[in-house]
Amino acid sequence: MFTLICWYKKGRLTVSKREVYEQKTEELLLPIVESNGFELVDVEYVKEGGNWYLRAYIDKPGGISVDDCEVVSRAFSDILDEKDYIEDTYIFEVSSPGLGRPLKKEKDFARSIGEEVEIRTYRAIDRQKEFIGILKEYDQDTVTIEYEDETTKTFERSEIALIRLALDF
Known part of the structure; x- marks a missing residue:
């Protein structure tokens, strides 16, 4: 993109x-x-x-x-x-891009399917701006993550300020 x-x-x-x-x-x-x-x-x-x-x-x-x-x-x-x-x-x-590598290109998203990601949005969604979950799918317009309770949330890419691999300590 x-x-x-x-x-x-x-x-x-x-x-x-x-x-x-x-x-x-x-x-x-x-x-x-x-x-x-x-x-x-x-x-x-x-x-x-x-x-x-x-x-x-x-x-x-x-x-x-x-x-x-x-x-x-x-x-x-x-x-x-x-x-x-x-x-x-x-x-x-x-x-190097470091541990919290941002996902920007198509190959970044493809490589990160099944990985835990952190999403930060420009504006609050359901009163929060930071979301962490497993990257389940993506396309040119949307990104979908799955939470620990197996529910999913889909974001419009235009809502996303930053998406990167989550740091796991």
């Missing part, structure tokens, strides 16, 4: 620079990641504190090591310097 965030300004359609930077980064980074046998999980361009961060999340069966992150970082840094498409001063980071 592809989401494009746009603003209208003076009668023109504009796309956020964040979305442009993330899309361009993914396009340039994907061949490097795949040629090393990794999966590109996500790319984000965010401002934290006073700094901009360009982050790439990579994964592989068995997990990602610091050396894996370094390989991708070194290879992509040269391309970033050459293409120079980001206006701001930023910090580039490569890391």
Whole structure:
């Protein structure tokens, strides 16, 4: 699924620079990641504190090591310097998606069927915004989870702010 965030300004359609930077980064980074046998999980361009961060999340069966992150970082840094498409001063980071991995792409959902997930919604539903259950099914528009009591709840994807693998302690 592809989401494009746009603003209208003076009668023109504009796309956020964040979305442009993330899309361009993914396009340039994907061949490097795949040629090393990794999966590109996500790319984000965010401002934290006073700094901009360009982050790439990579994964592989068995997990990602610091050396894996370094390989991708070194290879992509040269391309970033050459293409120079980001206006701001930023910090580039490569890391694993972590334990609470967000589900964003079709393959993330397919891989997570039968796994416990946490869903956070934009607005309260039945007086709550956080739901935990087993991912039972999904399609382009909806996600269904099953609770411990075997009841199910279906969410419209447009209601979901975040869905990720639940952390089990």
